[in-house]
Amino acid sequence: MNEISAIPQGEQDGAKSDDEAGTLPHHIEAEQQLLGAILTNNDVYDRVAQIIKPEHFYEPVHARIFEISANRISKNALASPVTLKAFMEDDDGLKELGGPAYLARIAGAAISSFAARDYAQMIYDLAVRRELIRLGGDISAKAAKVEATSEPMDQIVEAEQSLYKLAEQGQATTGFVSFLSAVTDAVQVANAAYMRDGGLAGVSTGLIDLDKKLGGLHRSDLLILAGRPSMGKTSLATNIAFNIAKAYKKGTLPDGSEGAIEGGVVGFYSLEMSSEQLAARILSEASEVPSEQIRRGDMTEGEFRRFVDAAKALESCPLYIDDTAAIPIAQLAARARRLKREKGLDVLIVDYLQLVRGTAENRVQEIGEISMGLKAIAKELQIPVIALSQLSRQVESRDDKRPQLSDLRESGSIEQDADVVMFVYREEYYAEREKPGEDNLEAMAAWQERMERLYGKAEVVIGKQRHGPIGNVELSFEGRFTRFGNLVQPWQQGDDQGF
Structure with missing residues (x-):
């Protein structure tokens, strides 16, 4: 769990039913530590919101934690292990990871707020790699399936559009700049x-x-x-x-x-x-x-x-x-x-x-x-x-x-x-x-x-x-x-x- 791995992360990946999930690049510990930083200091969210979204997390439970935190923070409400507990007590995925105590554990493993953007960028980059692998599989499967209604040139155009759509995502805005x-x-x-x-x-x-x-x-x-x-x-x-x-x-x-x-x-x-x-x-x-x-x-x-x-x-x-x-x-x-x-x-x-x-x-x-x-x-x-x-x-x-x-x-x-x-x-x-x-x-x-x-x-x-x-x-x-x-x-x- 301490390095980027293509191997399933034991019980933390228990929510994954896809046999191919273990082959996808991910970093569970980076996700845990970034979420911990957000739960202990909500200001961290503003630094990473332009880089990652819930769908960029590999672990579905982490995606839900991020989404609920984002919703609360955007309403100027506190997002912490205690406040999130009320929203996630019945979450089956969280129960498999230890229940609400898991929220306290990731908060205890929080990284410094200064490293938050680097961790967010790493999580985003790995999500892009997973999406590229998925697109490659789709392209390969469609190319192998010979149908009268599916022209190869149409498949090329479709693949190109999918790749460019992926390239358009995640381009962080500059935000405010100083007058100087x-x-x-x-x-x-x-x-x-x-x-x-x-x-x-x-x-x-x-x-x-x-x-x-x-x-x-x-x-x-x-x-x-x-x-x-x-x-x-x-x-x-x-x-x-x-x-x-x-x-x-x-x-x-x-x-x-x-x-x-x-x-x-x-x-x-x-x-x-x-x-x-x-x-x-x-x-x-x-x-x-x-x-x-x-x-x-x-x-x-x-x-x-x-x-x-x-x-x-x-x-x-x-x-x-x-x-x-x-x-x-x-x-x-x-x-x-x-x-x-x-x-x-x-x-x-x-x-x-x-x-x-x-x-x-x-x-x-x-x-x-x-x-x-x-x-x-x-x-x-x-x-x-x-x-x-x-x-x-x-x-x-x-x-x-x-x-x-x-x-x-x-x-x-x-x-x-x-x-x-x-x-x-x-x-x-x-x-x-x-x-x-x-x-x-x-x-x-x-x-x-x-x-x-x-x-x-x-x-x-x-x-x-x-x-x-x-x-x-x-x-x-x-x-x-x-x-x-x-x-x-x-x-x-x-x-x-x-x-």
Whole structure:
């Protein structure tokens, strides 16, 4: 009983009826001593509550002792051998271990409160090992059972989901941190921005005016990029993804770890378009060959050569695309964690939010679950997450088609969880559809003048920003290449800083 053992612990394991229980890793004495520490000093519970739960104990009686103690402590009631005796006098498992006297014995074997977290972590780690053994057995049993309705690929997906679900558990929260610690982190972020060219605190989008307004893409932020169909939100997202991946440079970060010192590794969930279609859009921008010509294969020799050269140049670009349709939010999070672990991950883009699946039956609650899940990914992985979103049709019924926060579909949860909400707006798109009749010369002249003023221009309307101003950012838009760019202002003519 004094060491981690795969052998049953005599009468203390008498409650185990499973023949395989003896092969599972466990540490009865660690469980006893941790419970003893909690029963003699209830403050210990607060130190370990984020690490272990009742189900992590190997001995079922210990799980019940922990659960009853937790319930009493959470109600500001005392949990001790005397108070627990009333709740467990009729517990058959406790009777086998000696009855209420057993509670007094484990209290007498209590460890120091300083060691409580280490013991709790040990108990949790052993519980994870037992769960891995159980999952391995389930996977093996299902694989051995050949059934027409059970496809091997489905079993692989199911096994992967079970493993990632297990990996998500037990991640202890940081709890409260001192103001000094928070201030130190804030100063480090400000110093990084001060030392970086352009003074950006976050990852550059490659669009100068947008960067000035946002300060770059900040870690832990959820950014919503919304727009009506044909406004170009996917194009803007792919442009930003391409700009970030193209600028990627690896180096030593201020904390001494390896990471992106410029640009970054980009993960792109393309739930609407296939990876080939998305790649074609990016190649269209890079090679300056219209995307519809790429689709048809209608290219001159020079255009095709530019297309191939662009493809070769982008082979090493750290841009990873997942085009799984209707992906569940939990699986989306698990794959993002895996990408960060295997390749690194600096920016995550989801196109688009309404195509992700949640678990709630109510649509509004499902969208709330998804937006909260995306925000949680941003905070956990310490990366900016850009999620595209559709706008409701009420935009089309207004004279002023410029979108606003209330136009977001299921806007309550999205608007609440987002740190930044941006709208893509191209007035040129709506103006084209308002062309007057040929016989109305005056109206035609006014329309042509308006079209000249709007040609090749787009706006990003920043409707919400937690740590910066709201307002409009003007961009250039080349529809042939589905490319947004920096717009040269009148006072910048003759200056090449716009491109």
